[in-house]
Amino acid sequence: MRITAAVAPAEGEPLAMQELELDDPRPGEVRVRMVASGICHTDAIVRDQWYPVPLPAVLGHEGAGVVEAVGDGVSRVGVGDHVVLSFASCGECDLCLTGHPAYCATFYDLNFSGRRPDGSAAYTADGGDDVSSHFFGQSSFATHANVYERCLVKVPESAPLDLLAPLGCGIQTGAGAILNRLDPPAGSSVVVFGAGAVGMAALLAAVVAEAGTVVAVDPVASRRDLALELGATHAVDPHDGDPVERIREITGGGADYALDTTGVPAVFRQLSDCLGTLGHGAMVGATTPGTEGTVDIGTTLLSGQTLHMVIEGDAVPQTFIPRLIGLYEQGRFPFDRLVKHYAFDDINTGFADSESGEVLKPVVRY
Numbered sequence: 001m002r003i004t005a006a007v008a009p010a011e012g013e014p015l016a017m018q019e020l021e022l023d024d025p026r027p028g029e030v031r032v033r034m035v036a037s038g039i040c041h042t043d044a045i046v047r048d049q050w051y052p053v054p055l056p057a058v059l060g061h062e063g064a065g066v067v068e069a070v071g072d073g074v075s076r077v078g079v080g081d082h083v084v085l086s087f088a089s090c091g092e093c094d095l096c097l098t099g100h101p102a103y104c105a106t107f108y109d110l111n112f113s114g115r116r117p118d119g120s121a122a123y124t125a126d127g128g129d130d131v132s133s134h135f136f137g138q139s140s141f142a143t144h145a146n147v148y149e150r151c152l153v154k155v156p157e158s159a160p161l162d163l164l165a166p167l168g169c170g171i172q173t174g175a176g177a178i179l180n181r182l183d184p185p186a187g188s189s190v191v192v193f194g195a196g197a198v199g200m201a202a203l204l205a206a207v208v209a210e211a212g213t214v215v216a217v218d219p220v221a222s223r224r225d226l227a228l229e230l231g232a233t234h235a236v237d238p239h240d241g242d243p244v245e246r247i248r249e250i251t252g253g254g255a256d257y258a259l260d261t262t263g264v265p266a267v268f269r270q271l272s273d274c275l276g277t278l279g280h281g282a283m284v285g286a287t288t289p290g291t292e293g294t295v296d297i298g299t300t301l302l303s304g305q306t307l308h309m310v311i312e313g314d315a316v317p318q319t320f321i322p323r324l325i326g327l328y329e330q331g332r333f334p335f336d337r338l339v340k341h342y343a344f345d346d347i348n349t350g351f352a353d354s355e356s357g358e359v360l361k362p363v364v365r366y
């Protein structure tokens, strides 16, 4: 069928609206009519080819929409169901079977190869050339997409899809790093480096977990202000003095838990340095393969600290996203405060506003 997509045409180039041909859903796939899609920082770095998804490509991995057709063997959803889309996993490897699909043995191929496992792409341009599809199993920057069934999270028809879309990656990543991986007990101290969409979701989750001290570190003043409004007890400007010293003061010697959402090597070092004895740090920020972060192993040996690398909040989307929706409905997880909506054909403005720091979570509507 004819569909409209925002295509990433070449490295670093803005997305271009284009009509494409979408093939029929294959066994295990569902055709979703997209209602909304969040824009994640990871879409920008793949557009810029930090990770080599073959271009041209339909990116987008925070889709939400309505099931329009189902391929053979699909059993969990039917036509008309409302769905939020998350990352792809195989469902059969040891990591999937033990509840860690974000570490699926075939995660990279399923989410970043731009092709199905049989080598086909779902989209074709006029002239017959393939356009990469199945980005994070979905490629949601299109009016319609063929999505792996395992990406789907069924949500109630009453739920606002244009708000829920970013739960599929950015919001799940920050909230899951706190609630699934670090799991801070009530009263503990939590530091979040980077108060972007992922960091703000982490901060909201630290408040849900009833952390006693929640510190947001970000150079952007408006983001520090919003962090304080959303429940941070302290906000630190990393360019105003030494943030590690400031955090040690605030936490009375060192933080119990800390999260780096920046992917900046110097910040990763601050993450380790700001932890107290037996502290736990987690890293979610994406950067280019080959980037190194250092840790003072002489000093940290005595501290007994633990560092975690976390993908997609180590979540099982089908159970974690409904939990987040429940918390939102109770008024305890107000991630709607991060969202700003754009028309689909204004998608490049959404990218620009996220990069400038003006908007936390742009969401396009179709």
Ligand SMILES: NC(=O)c1ccc[n+]([C@@H]2O[C@H](COP(=O)([O-])OP(=O)(O)OC[C@H]3O[C@@H](n4cnc5c(N)ncnc54)[C@H](O)[C@@H]3O)[C@@H](O)[C@H]2O)c1
Pocket: 040, 041, 042, 045, 169, 170, 173, 193, 194, 195, 196, 197, 198, 199, 217, 218, 219, 220, 223, 238, 261, 262, 263, 264, 267, 283, 284, 285, 286, 287, 310, 311, 312, 313, 354, 357, 360
């Ligand atoms: N691990 C995963 O599964 C996963 C999933 C989604 C996103 N990501 C990655 O997470 C990162 C964050 O995503 P986002 O959407 O929140 O991006 P973002 O750009 O909105 O947020 C990054 C924040 O870091 C702040 N920052 C920059 N320098 C800093 C410094 N020196 N100290 C403290 N803060 C600093 C920026 O001002 C910004 O607010 C990105 O790298 C993204 O690609 C990873």
Ligand SMILES: [Zn+2]
Pocket: 089, 090, 091, 092, 093, 094, 095, 096, 097, 101, 103, 104, 105, 106
């Ligand atoms: Zn797997």
Ligand SMILES: [Zn+2]
Pocket: 040, 041, 042, 043, 061, 169, 170
């Ligand atoms: Zn993402």
